[in-house]
Amino acid sequence: MRTIVVPLRFGLARRTRKARLHLAATAAAGLMLASCAVGPDFTPPPAPDVTGYTPEPLTSPRTDREGPRVPGQRFIPRAQIPVRWWAAFRSQPLNALIRQSIEHNPTLASADAAIRIANENALAQRGLFYPQVGANYNVADQQSSNMATQQGPGDPPQSRYTLHTAQLTISFVPDIWGQNLRSVESLDALTDQAQFQLEAAYLTLTANVVTAAIQEASLRGQIAATEHIIKIERDILVILQSQFKAGQAAQVDVLTQETALAQVEQTLPPLQKQLAIQRDLLTALAGQFSANEILEKFDLEHLSLPRNLPVSLPAALVAQRPDIKAAEANLHSTSALVGVAIAARLPNITLSGNPGSSAFKAAELLTPGTLFYTVAGSATSTVFDGFTLYHRQKSSEAALDQAGALYRQAVITALQNVADGLRSLQADARAVQAAIKAENSAKATLDIIQKQLALGQITQVTVLNAQQAYLNTAIARVQAEATRLSDTAALFMALGGSWPAACTTPVWRDCVLTEAMAGSVRAVDASIR
Numbered sequence: 001m002r003t004i005v006v007p008l009r010f011g012l013a014r015r016t017r018k019a020r021l022h023l024a025a026t027a028a029a030g031l032m033l034a035s036c037a038v039g040p041d042f043t044p045p046p047a048p049d050v051t052g053y054t055p056e057p058l059t060s061p062r063t064d065r066e067g068p069r070v071p072g073q074r075f076i077p078r079a080q081i082p083v084r085w086w087a088a089f090r091s092q093p094l095n096a097l098i099r100q101s102i103e104h105n106p107t108l109a110s111a112d113a114a115i116r117i118a119n120e121n122a123l124a125q126r127g128l129f130y131p132q133v134g135a136n137y138n139v140a141d142q143q144s145s146n147m148a149t150q151q152g153p154g155d156p157p158q159s160r161y162t163l164h165t166a167q168l169t170i171s172f173v174p175d176i177w178g179q180n181l182r183s184v185e186s187l188d189a190l191t192d193q194a195q196f197q198l199e200a201a202y203l204t205l206t207a208n209v210v211t212a213a214i215q216e217a218s219l220r221g222q223i224a225a226t227e228h229i230i231k232i233e234r235d236i237l238v239i240l241q242s243q244f245k246a247g248q249a250a251q252v253d254v255l256t257q258e259t260a261l262a263q264v265e266q267t268l269p270p271l272q273k274q275l276a277i278q279r280d281l282l283t284a285l286a287g288q289f290s291a292n293e294i295l296e297k298f299d300l301e302h303l304s305l306p307r308n309l310p311v312s313l314p315a316a317l318v319a320q321r322p323d324i325k326a327a328e329a330n331l332h333s334t335s336a337l338v339g340v341a342i343a344a345r346l347p348n349i350t351l352s353g354n355p356g357s358s359a360f361k362a363a364e365l366l367t368p369g370t371l372f373y374t375v376a377g378s379a380t381s382t383v384f385d386g387f388t389l390y391h392r393q394k395s396s397e398a399a400l401d402q403a404g405a406l407y408r409q410a411v412i413t414a415l416q417n418v419a420d421g422l423r424s425l426q427a428d429a430r431a432v433q434a435a436i437k438a439e440n441s442a443k444a445t446l447d448i449i450q451k452q453l454a455l456g457q458i459t460q461v462t463v464l465n466a467q468q469a470y471l472n473t474a475i476a477r478v479q480a481e482a483t484r485l486s487d488t489a490a491l492f493m494a495l496g497g498s499w500p501a502a503c504t505t506p507v508w509r510d511c512v513l514t515e516a517m518a519g520s521v522r523a524v525d526a527s528i529r
Contacts, residue, residue: 037178039339079310104287167356179343189333218482321496421491
């Protein structure tokens with residue numbers, strides 16, 4: 001039988017489904033008839049029969065040896081992904097912000113509650129393995145009429161008495177076709193699904209925080225580059241104004257430069273607006289109100305590019321990525337519901353009993369002669385229902401086909417995400433190198449033109465072209481570096497991150513956030529270098 005998740009407090013305790021169902025079955029073994037669970041027995045889908053993500057063999061990102069030097073990255077096949085994968089960016093502010101997000105973001109609290117809801121529903125369904133017992137106690141004071149026997153003034157008085165009745169109502173439906181067994185199996189699978197959805201929410205949250213922090217760093221870099229260009233253009237404007245006063249430049253050249261400066265300054269407020277919005281996003285991800293802005297700030301200089309990137313095999317990806325595991329749990333739940341629909345069409349047996357005692361006084365309830373009981377058994381079967389149950393079974397079977405298709409789509413999408421991430425990083429390395437080369441060339445050109453402008457040896461059109469080229473290449477370089485960092489985070493997310501499955505505490509946050517786990521992450525990180 002497959003291994004599943006049984007949440008104790010936050011869903012980390014794991015045991016087999018066979019053991020859990022055996023616990024309920026043995027507790028009622030003396031009361032149940034032998035059951036035979038109808039419907040399909042669930043078998044986990046096989047891993048995809050591929051060994052890679054791209055048609056060609058996996059190669060690490062490469063750059064031109066003759067171009068500017070850029071940080072390299074290396075793909076490590078079959079390596080384990082660290083639980084705290086974001087620590088590879090080597091940013092203490094980022095680590096602190098993710099800790100805040102995990103502790104305070106309401107999305108994870110909602111996912112925790114969803115696990116408890118699903119688990120309690122599964123436990124409630126297990127109650128039907130046992131007889132259902134009810135108790136009632138009734139006291140009735142009665143006075144009978146003597147109208148039929150009344151003959152005259154000397155007639156006897158009316159009779160009056162009090163009757164105390166205590167009884168139990170017991171009913172039991174033997175699970176002879178495994179209908180309840182399949183219902184519990186379906187609800188257990190939904191509990192698994194809720195657990196995996198928590199893992200997915202955790203992975204999405206951490207990846208969103210990393211990506212948002214990188215975007216903030218990118219915006220700060222673009223703002224810094226723009227402010228640097230504004231300073232250069234103001235210096236050029238001062239030179240032109242001095243030349244105009246000396247009669248060495250035309251007024252149109254000064255006005256043209258003033259226009260160019262204003263155009264660059266015009267690009268600054270939108271960047272500052274985006275930065276403010278990005279800060280609001282990071283604050284919300286940390287589970288805080290926008291008025292309580294986070295203290296952490298990010299720039300590209302303090303975000304290190306992860307050099308060694310673990311790449312798991314497709315078979316390991318299927319076993320690790322939470323959205324795939326959630327799709328598998330949904331497939332399992334739907335498979336069990338087919339058995340429920342089949343069992344609903346078969347005959348059922350109901351056993352019932354009503355033991356009790358009835359007496360004129362409460363103290364006499366257990367005396368001889370006051371006890372009574374009723375024992376009954378009934379068998380019911382649907383003879384004709386207009387094919388209602390038949391079509392419900394067919395609907396369940398169609399839902400199973402749908403769940404199977406959704407599972408396959410989840411696997412295909414996951415492999416596509418990893419392939420996209422690998423190809424993106426391969427292209428990003430060359431893009432960053434080209435952006436740095438272009439920026440260096442544009443800066444060198446602008447430096448020469450500034451000197452020539454001071455000597456009056458260059459036209460204003462050439463100056464404007466050089467300024468615009470440097471602005472464009474500086475912004476492009478910042479964006480290229482940020483894109484490379486973001487694509488690295490996207491690869492970690494596409495690979496499913498890592499969940500602390502070996503955690504011994506029921507509170508999963510402790511395993512993610514403790515220093516002991518951080519130490520194991522450093523050990524894993526060192527092992528893949």
